[in-house]
Amino acid sequence: MQKQPREARGFLPVTMEEVRERGWDRPDFVYVTGDAYVDHPSFGLAIISRVLERAGYRVAMLPQPDWTSAQAFTAFGRPRLGFLVTAGVIDSMVNHYTAAKKRRSKDVYSPGGEGGHRPDRATVVYCNRIREAYKDVPILIGGVEASLRRFAHYDYWDDRVRNSILVDSCADVLMFGMGERTILRLVDLLEKGVRPEAIRLPGTCVMTREVPEGYLEIEGMPLVARDKAAYARAFKVQYDEQDPVRGHGICQRHGDRYLCQNPPAMPLSTQELDRTYALPYMRAWHPMYDEKGGVPALEEVQFSIAATRGCFGACNFCALTFHQGRIVTARSHASVLAEARKLTTLPGFKGYIHDVGGPTANFRRPACDKQLKSGACKNRQCLYPDACKNLKVDHREFVDLLQEMRRIPNIKKVFIRSGIRFDYLLKDKDDAFFNELVKHHISGQLKVAPEHVSPAALDAMGKPRHQVYERFVEKYQGINEKFGMKQFLVPYFMSSHPGCTLKDAVELALYIKSTGRRPEQVQDFYPTPGTLSTAMFYTGLDPRNMKPIYVPRDPHEKAMQRALMQYFNPVNHDLVREALKKAGRSDLIGFGKDYLVPPRRISGKGQAFSAERKGGRTDREKAAAYGKKNHRPKGAGHDPMARRRKG
Numbered sequence: 001m002q003k004q005p006r007e008a009r010g011f012l013p014v015t016m017e018e019v020r021e022r023g024w025d026r027p028d029f030v031y032v033t034g035d036a037y038v039d040h041p042s043f044g045l046a047i048i049s050r051v052l053e054r055a056g057y058r059v060a061m062l063p064q065p066d067w068t069s070a071q072a073f074t075a076f077g078r079p080r081l082g083f084l085v086t087a088g089v090i091d092s093m094v095n096h097y098t099a100a101k102k103r104r105s106k107d108v109y110s111p112g113g114e115g116g117h118r119p120d121r122a123t124v125v126y127c128n129r130i131r132e133a134y135k136d137v138p139i140l141i142g143g144v145e146a147s148l149r150r151f152a153h154y155d156y157w158d159d160r161v162r163n164s165i166l167v168d169s170c171a172d173v174l175m176f177g178m179g180e181r182t183i184l185r186l187v188d189l190l191e192k193g194v195r196p197e198a199i200r201l202p203g204t205c206v207m208t209r210e211v212p213e214g215y216l217e218i219e220g221m222p223l224v225a226r227d228k229a230a231y232a233r234a235f236k237v238q239y240d241e242q243d244p245v246r247g248h249g250i251c252q253r254h255g256d257r258y259l260c261q262n263p264p265a266m267p268l269s270t271q272e273l274d275r276t277y278a279l280p281y282m283r284a285w286h287p288m289y290d291e292k293g294g295v296p297a298l299e300e301v302q303f304s305i306a307a308t309r310g311c312f313g314a315c316n317f318c319a320l321t322f323h324q325g326r327i328v329t330a331r332s333h334a335s336v337l338a339e340a341r342k343l344t345t346l347p348g349f350k351g352y353i354h355d356v357g358g359p360t361a362n363f364r365r366p367a368c369d370k371q372l373k374s375g376a377c378k379n380r381q382c383l384y385p386d387a388c389k390n391l392k393v394d395h396r397e398f399v400d401l402l403q404e405m406r407r408i409p410n411i412k413k414v415f416i417r418s419g420i421r422f423d424y425l426l427k428d429k430d431d432a433f434f435n436e437l438v439k440h441h442i443s444g445q446l447k448v449a450p451e452h453v454s455p456a457a458l459d460a461m462g463k464p465r466h467q468v469y470e471r472f473v474e475k476y477q478g479i480n481e482k483f484g485m486k487q488f489l490v491p492y493f494m495s496s497h498p499g500c501t502l503k504d505a506v507e508l509a510l511y512i513k514s515t516g517r518r519p520e521q522v523q524d525f526y527p528t529p530g531t532l533s534t535a536m537f538y539t540g541l542d543p544r545n546m547k548p549i550y551v552p553r554d555p556h557e558k559a560m561q562r563a564l565m566q567y568f569n570p571v572n573h574d575l576v577r578e579a580l581k582k583a584g585r586s587d588l589i590g591f592g593k594d595y596l597v598p599p600r601r602i603s604g605k606g607q608a609f610s611a612e613r614k615g616g617r618t619d620r621e622k623a624a625a626y627g628k629k630n631h632r633p634k635g636a637g638h639d640p641m642a643r644r645r646k647g
Contacts, residue, residue: 010282011039012049013060016076027060028052028081032073032126034095034118035088035109035297036289037063039282042301044143044179045086050279051180057081057187063286064110064117067125070132081187082138083130085171087122087145089297091528093157096120099526100555101157108300111285112292120157123149127169138190141165142175142183147323148530150176150205150261151238151252152221154231154538156527161225161538164252164259166205172196174205177323178309180276182265202244203265208258211251215260216241220253228539229546235535236543242322245375267310267329274335277306283346300354303343304417307336307401308358312367312382313421315451316462317497317525317533320359326376328363333401337408344410351411356402357418362425362433364398367391379544384462387427395425395433402436416441422448422472423464431479438479442487446476449492452500453511460499460536460549466511491517495561496552497525498536502560502583509564509576509596510588522565524558567596574600 013019014037019027029052033045040046049059060079065072073083088095088109095118096104103115110117119125123145130139149165166174173196175182182203189199196206211217218237219230234252241247244264251258268276283302285295310328311320336356343349355361366372367382368390382388405414416437425434437446450469452458458465473489480487493508512519527534535543542549552558560582563575576597580588588596 008287010280011037011061011286012053014063014286014288019058019060019076022058024058026058026077027079028058029084030060030062030073030076030079031084031086032062032065032130033086033088034064034092034122034126035086036111036117036295037061037286038109038295038298039284039286040298040301041277041279041281042304042306043089045088046281047276047279048084048142048179048183050281051183051276052187054279055184055187059084061286065126065129067119067122067129070129073126073130073133078134078137081190082140082172083127084183085123085126085130085139085141085146085169086143087126088118088143091145091148092118092120092122093155094526094528097157099524100558108296111289111295113296114292121168123165123171124169127171131170138173138196139169139171140173140175140183140186141169141171142179144319144323146174147176148319148528150174151218151234151250151259152224152254153529154527154534155529156534156537161221161231163221163254164205166207166259167254172206173199175203176205176261177203177265177325178268179203180268181272197260200249200262202263205259205261207254208251208260209256211258212249212260215249215251217251217253217258220258221255229541232535232539232541232543232546235532239321239532239543240378242325243375243378244325244327245372246378247375264325267325267327270329270332273309273329273331277331277335277339303346303349303353304355305336305339305343305353306358307331307356308361308364311359311363312371312376313360313363313424314381314384314462316460316536317494317531319528319530322530324359326382327366327371328358329366330358330364333404336401337404340405340408340411340414344408349410351413353405353411353414355415355417356405357416359419360421360424361416361418362395362398362420364395365392381462383421383423384464385459386464387423391424391427393424393427394430395428396430399433399436402441406440413443414441415443417447420446420448422450423468426468426472426475434475434479435483438476438485438487439483445488445490447490447492448472451492451494452497452504452508454500454504454507457497457500457504457508460542461494461497461533492523493519493565494523494525495565496558498533498542498549498551500525500552500561501550502552502557502564502579503585505561505564506580506583506585506588509567512565513567513596518568519565522562524562564596573597 031049052059060076105115106113107115123141127139146165151164152161155162185201197208199206218234224231224234241250244266247263249263250261285298289295308330310324312326314321382391451461451463453466527537536549537551540551560575560579563572564579566572567576577589580586589599591598
């Protein structure tokens with residue numbers, strides 16, 4: 001991790017004393033954030049604050065304030081124009097809880113990685129405290145938490161439908177999507193005295209008394225809270241209209257008012273992106289965090305470059321469609337190369353650019369020529385179930401950029417660690433990028449996300465058929481052999497997604513076994529706001545066709561699906577055996593290479609459970625050996641003998 005500067009000079013003020021040192025009587029905005037203050041373009045708070053600064057506004061930062069009273073929110077007095085509020089880079093509930101709803105002990109966006117520096121539902125809590133301190137001050141909310149919770153939404157942690165976050169927070173305006181252009185236009189309107197309910201600015205939501213002309217009205221609260229079919233229909237409209245070219249405004253009734261979403265904002269142009277990333281970021285955490293060792297989240301992105309925005313992959317479990325949208329835009333080569341040269345001058349740089357990419361690294365332009373003119377197609381995805389015939393697949397521009405980066409003095413290696421969409425890559429008739437990727441831009445292994453092997457699960461996810469991934473694996477291996485290299489693939493798979501039954505999970509386990517892989521970490525589906533998959537999880541319906549879909553909700557079944565992905569771990573054997581029996585696949589219980597787990601027998605009355613010996617080791621001994629090999633912490637796994645020993 002880079003050694004941080006000891007002076008706060010160059011950062012925006014974080015105390016009233018620093019405000020006065022700048023000659024200000026008060027700030028125009030107080031920016032409240034659930035993350036620690038890191039002035040780096042990978043953090044939305046850094047971008048928005050620097051955009052406002054460039055436009056001449058005075059911004060004071062209030063990171064991770066004490067939310068137990070309103071006192072902390074008066075640190076700068078009443079700002080001239082209002083408060084900006086964000087929960088941080090990710091949703092505060094996702095930040096705090098695992099997919100199993102267990103509290104996380106760490107928070108990489110806080111000093112020293114400590115947990116407990118922000119509240120649950122941070123946006124709502126912060127806004128409510130501000131209202132206690134200043135009843136009529138303007139409050140503008142944004143960021144991922146606000147963006148994805150802008151409509152009435154299913155909340156996995158409460159297991160119920162909650163109001164729009166704009167209602168619960170009592171804020172004036174919600175900004176969704178990427179907000180650089182939106183914030184400046186919004187502030188201009190507010191300075192001119194335009195009332196929030198009259199704002200019709202793309203990329204914003206406000207509360208209104210009636211539905212504006214031309215806007216679509218969807219099922220409101222509390223109907224969507226009690227009628228799952230109504231929820232699915234409402235979500236489908238939200239999803240379909242999430243396009244800045246053809247999308248309509250949408251209104252949803254909340255009590256005697258309407259949540260009014262104005263149409264999405266157009267993505268920034270290349271020139272606008274270039275200006276955004278050229279702002280004078282300190283590229284460091286604020287020095288007030290030095291004593292705790294800084295902010296761990298910076299380490300992952302400190303020497304990486306965000307080169308693109310948007311994703312037309314539109315995986316159903318991903319919220320990018322609802323946040324950044326499907327139209328991809330990219331920075332110019334000059335902008336990316338300038339940032340790469342800057343990175344080589346920073347303390348701690350060792351010659352490696354850790355990543356150059358975006359949501360999907362090899363998406364560098366709109367999917368087809370008509371998207372900027374007509375928008376992304378309604379009811380049609382660019383790559384699912386098959387690639388659209390209008391899809392433009394050409395990696396030559398990316399190859400040129402990577403080659404230019406490699407020629408910069410003091411750069412030893414440029415890695416691509418953000419997602420590669422392998423089905424898109426296979427559509428390119430020119431193998432130049434694939435060759436470059438394998439030869440120059442992988443650090444021994446490439447991470448890809450086939451997600452599953454079952455057709456039913458993949459359909460629910462909006463992912464290509466497993467055969468497509470198999471073709472990619474074969475080609476990847478062939479290119480490695482051509483260059484005399486031995487590099488590996490690390491595939492990500494997901495358990496318990498809507499549409500995935502125990503039989504599908506068994507199919508995935510058999511595939512994992514056939515490849516000889518032993519994944520150390522597995523991903524359980526996490527129902528987060530703003531995704532099509534979460535709507536499926538809550539309603540049991542596929543909003544695309546309103547047909548029922550199987551949803552594994554029971555925690556025990558979810559545990560069995562996870563265990564199947566790590567069938568080889570002896571601590572999972574009980575769950576795997578149970579899952580195989582429930583799935584009608586008891587034929588996979590036995591000894592030898594054709595089985596997933598060994599049988600379990602009772603050797604005699606009052607004696608411990610043990611498996612038939614195979615190679616001189618029992619299940620208990622295998623579990624102990626596995627734990628020692630993988631450095632499992634005490635209590636991390638289930639000891640199949642513990643219950644009998646206590647007896």
